[in-house]
Amino acid sequence: MHTNKDIGRLRALGGIKWQRFGPDVIPAWVADMDFPTAPAIVNALRGMVEASDFGYSGSxxxxxxxxxxxxxxxxxxxxxxxxxxxxxxxxxxxxxxxxxxxxxxxxxxxxxxxxxxxxxxxxxxxxxxxxxxxxxxxxxxxxxxxxxxxxxxxxxxxxxxxxxxxxxxxxxxxxxxxxxxxxxxxxxxxxxxxxxxxxxxxxxxxxxxxxxxxxxxxxxxxxxxxxxxxxxxxxxxxxxxxxxxxxxxxxxxxxxxxxxxxxxxxxxxxxxxxxxxHGEDWLAETVATLRSNRDHVLERFALELPEVSLACPDATYLAWLDFRETSLGADPAAALLEQGGIALSPGPDFGVAGTGFARLNFATHRTLLDEIIDRVISVVR
Ligand SMILES: Cc1ncc(COP(=O)(O)O)c(C=O)c1O
Incomplete structure (x- = not known):
């Protein structure tokens, strides 16, 4: 469940995922997850920051x-x-x-x-x-x-x-x-x-x-x-x-x-x-969340937008969406960005075999994911 706090945190991040497009666009392109990383990693980095431990690290x-x-x-x-x-x-x-x-x-x-x-x-x-x-x-x-x-x-x-x-x-x-x-x-x-x-x-x-x-x-x-x-x-x-x-x-x-x-x-x-x-437990929880997101994406597309097909990804947090049965043309991500305010990765960037496809990154909070899917549906329809 995302809160306004989550959105605020994401919009304030410096990385390209949330910075490349304006504040009206929801990004679902580059393969970064929207979840904070494992606490063990944050703590180790925080320790370095607090100690100003930035000297040459040697070999x-x-x-x-x-x-x-x-x-x-x-x-x-x-x-x-x-x-x-x-x-x-x-x-x-x-x-x-x-x-x-x-x-x-x-x-x-x-x-x-x-x-x-x-x-x-x-x-x-x-x-x-x-x-x-x-x-x-x-x-x-x-x-x-x-x-x-x-x-x-x-x-x-x-x-x-x-x-x-x-x-x-x-x-x-x-x-x-x-x-x-x-x-x-x-x-x-x-x-x-x-x-x-x-x-x-x-x-x-x-x-x-x-x-x-x-x-x-x-x-x-x-x-x-x-x-x-x-x-x-x-x-x-x-x-x-x-x-x-x-x-x-x-x-x-x-x-x-x-x-x-x-x-x-x-x-x-x-x-x-x-x-x-030390990351294994955090990773197991995250993979469970991602699996549930994946199932949700599959279910919503199958029920609400069957003309956009996708094979069930058995790995990654990427859904490779086939829009060839829709009127969105060779680069569906361009239409989704312009008409829906959502940024997916353009299929043609993945070679000629990507014509008519777009890649959706589903590693995000459920309500944001639903908003993205709602927008895909309204653009296609
Ligand atoms: C298959 C593949 N290789 C490499 C990379 C980039 O790797 P790095 O994080 O080391 O820049 C990505 C990032 O999405 C990827 O999907």
């Missing part, structure tokens, strides 16, 4: 954050990343960009599942690599092994996997991941596995499976990337980790000019350590 965080993540991953997924291969980055996109620039050359193809988190598309284009697209089935968002094989083009050298998948909300099954692994092996692809959504999974059957856990031969071609930013809403604090199982990438990054990649702040590192050490 201690370079060990402590990876150690916290290795334990977290082992506890939650059974996969214990090799600490020697884990490195700190300032955000999740940094190791992905580094890995692609090391593992591929201009003109090489990069296999990407579309629709795709927009920065991957931008990165491939900007780097002069070729987008090799595997379009997920737009009804069940499952990976079809044969179709994936057929998608691979000559000179494809790398694969960017996003699991759980943004924007569809799919958490891929062991069977699907095996199919991806098979393609990676057959075509000798370097793999970047973005697993930043690993903790926001709703169904036991699809508990998150790290791609690198499929076997040592797979781990050795894979860079696994994650952060506490999605699960604990810490995006602005900039702290991520990557397991550099792929030796070429590991060597390439080790050989870069010192400081080229930039590091993390002591605040970001402290928040990540707290999240991965």
């Amino acid at each position: 201690s965080f370079g060990d402590a954050v990876p150690m916290a993540w290795v334990d977290w991953s082992a506890r939650r997924t059974g996969w214990k990343p090799d600490l020697e291969r884990v490195r700190l980055f300032s955000n999740a996109l940094q190791p992905i960009a580094a890995a692609l620039s090391i593992a591929t050359a201009p003109g090489d193809g990069v296999l990407l599942f579309t629709p795709s988190y927009p920065p991957f598309l931008g990165m491939i284009e900007k780097a002069g690599r070729r987008l090799v697209e595997y379009r997920l089935d737009q009804h069940d968002w499952r990976i079809d092994a044969d179709a994936l094989h057929s998608a691979v083009e000559p000179r494809t050298r790398a694969l960017v996997l996003c699991n759980p998948h943004n924007p569809s909300g799919r958490s891929f099954t062991a069977h699907e991941l095996e199919a991806v692994a098979h393609v990676a092996e057959e075509y000798n692809l370097a793999v970047v596995s973005d697993e930043i959504w690993q903790d926001i999974v709703y169904t036991d059957e699809s508990q998150h499976i790290p791609f690198a856990s499929l076997g040592s031969h797979i781990m050795e071609r894979t860079v696994t990337v994650t952060s506490a930013s999605k699960s604990f809403s810490l995006g602005g604090l900039s702290c991520a980790v990557a397991h550099l199982g792929n030796e070429k990438v590991e060597q390439g990054i080790a050989g870069m000019l010192p400081h080229l990649l930039g590091g993390v702040s002591s605040l970001g590192a402290t928040a990540a350590i707290e999240a991965w050490t």
Whole structure:
């Protein structure tokens, strides 16, 4: 239940989610949650603020954050990343960009599942690599092994996997991941596995499976990337980790000019350590709230606006809404913003496969979520 106090707090936040659009717009776009983060994290940061503990942090965080993540991953997924291969980055996109620039050359193809988190598309284009697209089935968002094989083009050298998948909300099954692994092996692809959504999974059957856990031969071609930013809403604090199982990438990054990649702040590192050490109970409660929001979104759309369809996301707090049966056109988010005063993420930003779609972030208070859905309904009708 949100109160005016919640709205006041949200409107006063400095982050882009609530600042980009004016006071009449309700934002449901960028993947930040509207809930305050875990008290353990707030307390740790408050302690630093009160002590003015802002001195240079040295290299201690370079060990402590990876150690916290290795334990977290082992506890939650059974996969214990090799600490020697884990490195700190300032955000999740940094190791992905580094890995692609090391593992591929201009003109090489990069296999990407579309629709795709927009920065991957931008990165491939900007780097002069070729987008090799595997379009997920737009009804069940499952990976079809044969179709994936057929998608691979000559000179494809790398694969960017996003699991759980943004924007569809799919958490891929062991069977699907095996199919991806098979393609990676057959075509000798370097793999970047973005697993930043690993903790926001709703169904036991699809508990998150790290791609690198499929076997040592797979781990050795894979860079696994994650952060506490999605699960604990810490995006602005900039702290991520990557397991550099792929030796070429590991060597390439080790050989870069010192400081080229930039590091993390002591605040970001402290928040990540707290999240991965003491955040589990808070996360369980938050995932329960998100699951209830997800069910509510599904129910309201099914009952009140069946012409807008969505597959049930088994992970993430994103609903990938299909407006193709409505009159909202190629970019429904533009119409929703203009006519409804709600900001969703535009489907076309996620590639051609996003035409006619928009992405709704449902990590918000229930009454705000209802207001957003009411506005979608009134614009479509
Ligand atoms: C799949 C995916 N990767 C990376 C990011 C951004 O990561 P970071 O918080 O480290 O900037 C996001 C943010 O929404 C995301 O959805």
